[in-house]
Amino acid sequence: MPPVNSIVCVKPVPDPRYWSELALDPATKTLRREGIPVVLNPLDRHALEEALRIKETFGGTVTAISMAPLTATDSLREAIAIGADDAVLLSDKSFAGADTLATAYVLAAAIKKLGRFDLILCGNQSLDGGTGQVGPEIAEFLGVPHVAYVRKIDLPEQGIARVERGLEYGYMVVEARMPLVLSVVKEINVPRHVSLMRISEAMQAEVRVWASRDLDVDSSRIGLSGSPTQVADLFIPETKRRGEMMRGAPDVVSKLLIERLRELGVL
Amino acid sequence: MDFAPTPEQEILRKSVREFAEAEIRPKVQQMDETDKVPMDVLEKMAKLGFIGVMVPREYGGLGMGHIARTIVLEEVGRVSAAMANTLQITHLGISPIASDGTEDQKKKWLPVLARGEKLSTFAVTEPTGGSDVLGIQTTAKLEGDEYVINGRKCFISNSHIAGVLGILAKTGEGTKGLTVFVVQSDFPGFRPGREENKFGLRGCNTGELVFENCRVPKENVIGKEGDGLRIALSAISNVGRPGITCAALGIIRSCLEEAVRYSKQRVLYGKPISELQAVQWNLTDIYMDYEASRLLTYYSAWLRDKGERCDAENAIAKFSACEAAVRCAKKTIDIFGAYGCMRELAPQRLLRDAELLISGAGTSDIMRLVMARKALTLA
Numbered sequence: 001m002p003p004v005n006s007i008v009c010v011k012p013v014p015d016p017r018y019w020s021e022l023a024l025d026p027a028t029k030t031l032r033r034e035g036i037p038v039v040l041n042p043l044d045r046h047a048l049e050e051a052l053r054i055k056e057t058f059g060g061t062v063t064a065i066s067m068a069p070l071t072a073t074d075s076l077r078e079a080i081a082i083g084a085d086d087a088v089l090l091s092d093k094s095f096a097g098a099d100t101l102a103t104a105y106v107l108a109a110a111i112k113k114l115g116r117f118d119l120i121l122c123g124n125q126s127l128d129g130g131t132g133q134v135g136p137e138i139a140e141f142l143g144v145p146h147v148a149y150v151r152k153i154d155l156p157e158q159g160i161a162r163v164e165r166g167l168e169y170g171y172m173v174v175e176a177r178m179p180l181v182l183s184v185v186k187e188i189n190v191p192r193h194v195s196l197m198r199i200s201e202a203m204q205a206e207v208r209v210w211a212s213r214d215l216d217v218d219s220s221r222i223g224l225s226g227s228p229t230q231v232a233d234l235f236i237p238e239t240k241r242r243g244e245m246m247r248g249a250p251d252v253v254s255k256l257l258i259e260r261l262r263e264l265g266v267l
Numbered sequence: 268m269d270f271a272p273t274p275e276q277e278i279l280r281k282s283v284r285e286f287a288e289a290e291i292r293p294k295v296q297q298m299d300e301t302d303k304v305p306m307d308v309l310e311k312m313a314k315l316g317f318i319g320v321m322v323p324r325e326y327g328g329l330g331m332g333h334i335a336r337t338i339v340l341e342e343v344g345r346v347s348a349a350m351a352n353t354l355q356i357t358h359l360g361i362s363p364i365a366s367d368g369t370e371d372q373k374k375k376w377l378p379v380l381a382r383g384e385k386l387s388t389f390a391v392t393e394p395t396g397g398s399d400v401l402g403i404q405t406t407a408k409l410e411g412d413e414y415v416i417n418g419r420k421c422f423i424s425n426s427h428i429a430g431v432l433g434i435l436a437k438t439g440e441g442t443k444g445l446t447v448f449v450v451q452s453d454f455p456g457f458r459p460g461r462e463e464n465k466f467g468l469r470g471c472n473t474g475e476l477v478f479e480n481c482r483v484p485k486e487n488v489i490g491k492e493g494d495g496l497r498i499a500l501s502a503i504s505n506v507g508r509p510g511i512t513c514a515a516l517g518i519i520r521s522c523l524e525e526a527v528r529y530s531k532q533r534v535l536y537g538k539p540i541s542e543l544q545a546v547q548w549n550l551t552d553i554y555m556d557y558e559a560s561r562l563l564t565y566y567s568a569w570l571r572d573k574g575e576r577c578d579a580e581n582a583i584a585k586f587s588a589c590e591a592a593v594r595c596a597k598k599t600i601d602i603f604g605a606y607g608c609m610r611e612l613a614p615q616r617l618l619r620d621a622e623l624l625i626s627g628a629g630t631s632d633i634m635r636l637v638m639a640r641k642a643l644t645l646a
Contacts, residue, residue: 037281077274078282193290193311194278194281194282195315195316196279196316196317196320196329196331196339197315197316199278202278203274203275
């Protein structure tokens with residue numbers, strides 16, 4: 001079996017331990033992230049771990065890639081410290097305000113520039129966005145297959161991936177030709193800890209930074225202008241509890257309950 | 268003057284904290300109850316480079332400095348002072364070999380120790396001398412190509428798990444009458460003796476070492492015969508004492524987090540107790556102790572990384588952090604009230620752990636003597 005070259009999409013997200021300190025900016029409808037430490041998106045750690053295990057089995061390379069502000073250089077160095085061979089940061093003011101489609105468009109352009117790959121691994125969704133859309137969108141832009149909710153990956157023969165895709169109850173086995181995009185869930189593995197021995201090397205490693213001029217992209221399809229979805233509002237919903245008591249025999253109360261739920265628009 | 272950590276230091280701190288939370292925290296209660304060292308965790312730490320953090324790269328270590336070591340130990344100590352002490356003692360055991368060993372000795376032991384294949388310790392204290400180093404009575408007599416060591420050491424951390432031990436023994440009289448030897452645990456005539464049952468730092472093994480005509484090759488002398496006092500005091504001042512300081516700093520950090528978290532959750536008089544001034548005064552006392560101890564600890568590490576002699580600064584940091592750890596743990600218990608005395612919760616363990624740190628690597632009173640020597644030169 002020849003070596004397998006993987007690309008792992010990673011995203012720095014606010015450290016969940018500090019979420020209580022995140023504030024909403026009502027004017028821009030965004031989260032104020034200043035001063036909040038970042039971590040690699042937890043599911044991306046699982047994606048990176050899986051890529052490293054595949055490399056340890058078959059050989060090949062692991063490249064981490066991220067579209068993020070320049071400060072994400074540290075996060076990509078962290079990915080190298082964990083075990084990635086190299087890293088690419090896509091950073092440009094024109095990328096700002098991108099929704100998942102514009103983000104996936106830029107990532108796909110960078111992946112095309114990186115050249116040949118066998119696997120693209122993503123975390124199934126990010127901790128802060130939670131859409132799960134970027135992986136499938138990258139696959140569409142690249143014209144390759146995509147499987148989400150991947151909890152196991154086998155590479156039984158050259159050019160073929162056989163994966164377990166989690167369903168609500170159980171799982172489905174999917175076989176697909178490489179190259180393809182796989183979005184992984186946490187059940188796939190237990191990510192390794194950062195080896196202190198790699199930290200110094202990671203700090204010396206070059207993190208390539210590509211701006212929009214370095215990529216073959218249409219400026220109308222990147223950043224805010226390339227985003228068909230706009231955030232209309234961002235708020236913390238109020239959760240209130242209201243109680244209503246219904247008394248009577250079960251058959252009477254159950255009818256009352258159904259009528260009430262219909263009145264409230266629940267049914 | 269730049270107090271900001273470097274990106275490398277940030278990644279180091281984050282990585283160690285993540286490891287400590289995932290691998291050490293689940294074991295903390297069990298360690299406290301059983302007093303057993305989680306060897307599987309030590310093995311994982313070794314593989315990740317925690318033990319070899321200051322061993323030069325050419326001998327298989329990370330070649331990092333004192334600030335990096337401080338970060339590692341503080342983050343481990345924040346979760347478990349017992350584990351931090353176990354780890355820092357391995358660094359102490361490595362230190363004389365790294366600083367004064369011959370090239371052959373370094374090649375023989377440093378890679379093995381850096382990889383954690385064997386653990387280490389450094390044994391000075393005896394019933395007749397700890398603070399009074401010259402009071403030790405373990406002897407080493409040269410017979411042909413071997414030294415024969417007789418005596419007992421007490422209160423030695425890692426006594427029963429170390430495979431490579433640095434031992435201070437008498438080869439003569441006076442300040443030039445002490446020598447450091449490397450003893451391997453499989454040498455005939457050596458055995459660990461009684462294992463202590465401490466009320467704190469449980470899960471860090473402490474015990475006795477027994478030497479009964481223990482034969483040690485003369486190639487295992489570190490430095491020269493008679494260099495022992497200098498080597499031992501340097502290792503203790505620059506590695507052992509700061510290691511304990513870092514464990515204390517971790518305790519203070521833990522006190523701060525536990526106290527803040529609890530006070531925001533505990534509701535009395537219709538509001539969280541964090542809104543009560545009396546509680547806030549306790550919290551700010553802990554916070555001030557944390558910031559002050561942190562500055563002293565990292566400042567002394569910075570001096571050591573510059574290669575400057577800083578025995579007084581090491582002593583100030585150790586005294587301050589350890590005494591502060593006891594104070595802060597007591598205040599944390601006060602904030603928790605009766606809950607603070609329950610074995611299931613952290614505060615009482617933090618106090619028990621902190622108290623043990625005061626007597627390690629030089630008591631607070633000895634630290635005052637070290638500081639006094641420098642203080643008396645300042646005018």
